[in-house]
Amino acid sequence: MSDNNVSPKMTLEAIKYTEGHLKILNQLLLPTETRYQDVKGVKDGWEAIKEMKVRGAPAIAIVGVLSLAVELSQKQFESKGELLTFIQEKLEYLKTARPTAVNMKEAADRLCKLTEMLCERNDSTVETIRERYIQEAEAMMDKDVSDNKNMGHHGAQHILEHCSEDKVKVLTHCNTGSLATAGYGTALGVIRALHDQDKLDHAYCTETRPYNQGSRLTAYELVHDKIPATLIADSAVSMAIKEKKISAVVVGADRVVANGDTANKIGTFQLAVVAKYHGIPFYITAPTTSIDLNLGTGDDIIIEERKQNELTTIKGIQVAAPGIDCWNPAFDVTPAGLITGGIITEHGVFKPEELNAKLENYEINKKHKC
Ligand code: MRU
Numbered sequence: 001m002s003d004n005n006v007s008p009k010m011t012l013e014a015i016k017y018t019e020g021h022l023k024i025l026n027q028l029l030l031p032t033e034t035r036y037q038d039v040k041g042v043k044d045g046w047e048a049i050k051e052m053k054v055r056g057a058p059a060i061a062i063v064g065v066l067s068l069a070v071e072l073s074q075k076q077f078e079s080k081g082e083l084l085t086f087i088q089e090k091l092e093y094l095k096t097a098r099p100t101a102v103n104m105k106e107a108a109d110r111l112c113k114l115t116e117m118l119c120e121r122n123d124s125t126v127e128t129i130r131e132r133y134i135q136e137a138e139a140m141m142d143k144d145v146s147d148n149k150n151m152g153h154h155g156a157q158h159i160l161e162h163c164s165e166d167k168v169k170v171l172t173h174c175n176t177g178s179l180a181t182a183g184y185g186t187a188l189g190v191i192r193a194l195h196d197q198d199k200l201d202h203a204y205c206t207e208t209r210p211y212n213q214g215s216r217l218t219a220y221e222l223v224h225d226k227i228p229a230t231l232i233a234d235s236a237v238s239m240a241i242k243e244k245k246i247s248a249v250v251v252g253a254d255r256v257v258a259n260g261d262t263a264n265k266i267g268t269f270q271l272a273v274v275a276k277y278h279g280i281p282f283y284i285t286a287p288t289t290s291i292d293l294n295l296g297t298g299d300d301i302i303i304e305e306r307k308q309n310e311l312t313t314i315k316g317i318q319v320a321a322p323g324i325d326c327w328n329p330a331f332d333v334t335p336a337g338l339i340t341g342g343i344i345t346e347h348g349v350f351k352p353e354e355l356n357a358k359l360e361n362y363e364i365n366k367k368h369k370c
Pocket of ligand 1: 055056057058101173174175176177180181185186187213251252253254264265266330
């Protein structure tokens with residue numbers, strides 16, 4: 001087996017980092033090929049994010065800031081001012097790769113503010129500032145995994161307390177696992193936590209057309225980790241909830257705004273409508289790095305639209321009538337009122353309407369701009 005392969009026994013890692021070196025698992029090639037590729041700097045990082053070689057809101061932010069850490073570890077700067085301008089420009093650029101998930105913006109704004117603050121200090125030098133940036137970027141990996149484990153714990157507990165069954169059946173959408181984060185996952189982390197406690201009867205994952213993050217990536221993780229699971233077509237959700245007696249729907253988030261409206265992978269909104277019809281709880285799983293209290297409602301969220309050929313072709317094979325016009329929004333916004341189970345965060349599970357008040361005491365994505 002080459003270095004590039006992921007052995008079935010190993011923990012899946014989307015991001016491999018040691019100081020000065022960053023590799024990502026190219027998710028465009030999964031599930032048939034597991035190949036890591038080098039990210040040598042910000043340009044590589046931006047392209048990997050844009051092309052969706054790495055995707056998932058937390059992973060996008062981590063790869064973005066680490067791509068800058070790699071570049072910083074190799075470059076010389078004449079002055080603190082030069083270093084500050086460099087960091088500001090690169091972080092601003094990274095924010096432009098994909099607009100909907102807030103995580104990259106949150107990380108960029110926070111690191112920019114930190115760098116500005118450090119530059120103003122008389123006792124700082126180019127070297128201490130550079131080191132501090134690298135440390136902060138590296139710390140995001142561990143913090144993300146520990147947030148995910150906390151969400152897994154809170155989410156599993158809440159679901160078990162609110163469902164009548166001893167073991168639950170959970171449906172999820174898109175990919176929110178180790179491949180979308182630094183490890184463990186958000187919504188898939190909740191499924192993992194239920195499985196670890198022997199409280200998961202079965203997981204169901206949707207294909208997640210058009211990009212198939214469900215069938216290519218989530219199914220891959222579920223098989224890899226031997227979690228009992230079944231793949232269904234996106235159009236089979238209502239039937240599956242009825243026939244398979246699904247207990248709850250648990251999905252991730254790209255941006256949760258102040259009133260609880262949540263942007264997530266296209267198709268999430270209709271899952272929430274269907275869950276409500278069937279009377280089962282619908283949960284969003286979102287670390288506070290995915291929460292944006294600067295925006296009031298979901299109408300303020302920019303929804304990324306992707307190329308038509310992601311809808312009309314699969315691995316270069318035409319699957320739609322040539323010449324047909326396509327509309328390919330990558331995300332949709334689920335209104336807060338449909339998030340009936342709650343929003344699972346690393347600090348606990350909150351109703352959308354209590355999010356603002358509950359998160360008041362935590363350092364979260366509020367009014368800090370570069
Ligand atoms: O377009 P993608 O694959 O980046 O979309 C990913 C999602 O919508 C996920 O649900 C979200 O980013 C949460 S990942 C923990």
